[in-house]
Amino acid sequence: MTWKIPLFKMYWDEDDVSAVSETIRSGMNWAVGANVSKFEEDLANYIGTKYCLTFNSGTSALHAALIAHGISTGDEVIVPSFTFIATANSPQFVGAKPVFADIEETTCGLDPEDVVERITPRTKAIMPVHYGGCPCRIQELREIADDHNLILIEDAAEAFGASVGGKKVGSFGDSAMMSFCQNKVITTGEGGAIVTDSRDLYEKMKLIHSHGRLETTDYFATTAVMDYISLGYNFRMSNITAALGISQLRKVEDIIGMRRADAAYYIQRLKAEVPECVIPELPDNYYHVYQLFSIRVQNRDSLIKHLEKKGIMSKIYFSPVHQTDFYQKKLKNSCTLPVTQEISDDIISLPFYPGISRDDIDFVIDNIKEFYEAM
Incomplete structure (x- = not known):
C-alpha cells in the first residue's frame, strides 16, 4: 500500500x-x-x-x-x-x-x-x-x-x-x-x-x-x-x-531538534483537542529524543483501521514478546505482566520523522478527532 x-x-x-x-x-x-x-x-x-x-x-x-x-x-x-x-x-x-x-x-x-x-x-x-x-x-x-x-x-x-x-x-x-x-x-x-x-x-x-x-x-x-x-x-x-x-x-543535534519540535506540536494539539489521547509526563531532567511518537488511546484497534482508510500509517510498538507464538508454543513461556499488558493494549505510534510538515501532523490529528467525535 x-x-x-x-x-x-x-x-x-x-x-x-x-x-x-x-x-x-x-x-x-x-x-x-x-x-x-x-x-x-x-x-x-x-x-x-x-x-x-x-x-x-x-x-x-x-x-x-x-x-x-x-x-x-x-x-x-x-x-x-x-x-x-x-x-x-x-x-x-x-x-x-x-x-x-x-x-x-x-x-x-x-x-x-x-x-x-x-x-x-x-x-x-x-x-x-x-x-x-x-x-x-x-x-x-x-x-x-x-x-x-x-x-x-x-x-x-x-x-x-x-x-x-x-x-x-x-x-x-x-x-x-x-x-x-x-x-x-x-x-x-x-x-x-x-x-x-x-x-x-x-x-x-x-x-x-x-x-x-x-x-x-x-x-x-x-x-x-x-x-x-x-x-x-x-x-x-x-x-x-x-x-x-x-x-x-x-547533524544529529539538528535531527533531534526537529524531532523534539515536531513532538511538541503534536503534544500541544492533542492535549488541547483530543482528550481520549494520553501522553505521559516526563520525569524531571529527562531528555526525550522521540524516535517514536507513541500515545495511549481508547479503542486503539478501531482507530488504526480508521487512519488506514485515510492513508495514514500507524503501528503498535510493541505487542508483548512473551505472547508471541514462539515464546508461547515453543518456549512454553508463562508470566504475568499487568502493566505491560495494559500499555500494549492501547498504545499507538503515529507518523513521525524529522521534517514532517505541520500540515501532515494536522491531517493526522484532525482524523483522530474525527474518529472520536463520531463515537
Missing part, C-alpha cells in the same frame, strides 16, 4: 550522498576502512564512553556483548517484554534464559521494583530498553545492578542522544547497544554499535565481530598472516555504511 502519510521517512541530505559516493568511488576499502574507525571514535565521544565498536546490526551487537560479558548456559537475563523481539532473543543466542519483568507507565521502561522481584541466584544481567527515545529509570536500575553484583546492558536502540540529568543514555551501563536501522534517530540503513568503558570487553568484542581473528592491522591491506584465537562471527560494519554514519552523526 502507498501511504499518504507513512509512519517514518529517513532524514538525509546531499552530504550523506557525497560521503557514500566518495567511498564507493575510491574503488577500495568498501568492507574495512578508515570510516569505520572514525565513526567508532565519533560515537564514543558523543556518548561519553572510552570505547565503541560498530556492527552490521543492533542485534549482532547485542549478541556479541552477551558473549563478551560471559553470559552463557544456565544464566538468566532480566528483560522487558515490551520491546522489539531482539532484546529477548539475544540471551538465547548464548544459551541463557530471558526473564521478563514488568514495565512502568511513565517511561514504558523496566519497573525497578519488579526487576528486584525477578532476581534469582541465576540472574547474571539486567537489560533495560529505553523506549521510543525516552530514557528508562536507568539510574535506579544501575543501583540495583550494583547492589546485586549484576551486569547492566542498555538496549538504547531507540534512544540515541537521549539523556538523564545531562548524562547520555548508553553511558550508564557496563555496555550499551545502539541501533542505526532505517527508522532510528540517525541511520545507516542497517547497523549497530556497542559502547563501553571496559577495555577488556572491547577487545573481546573485536575478536567476536571478526571471526575470532587477532588483528593488528587491516586484514585486507597486509601480507601478514593473522591468527584465529577464538570462535567469532562476521558482524562487522562496512566502510560504506560507516561513511553514512559519520555524515548522519554530524
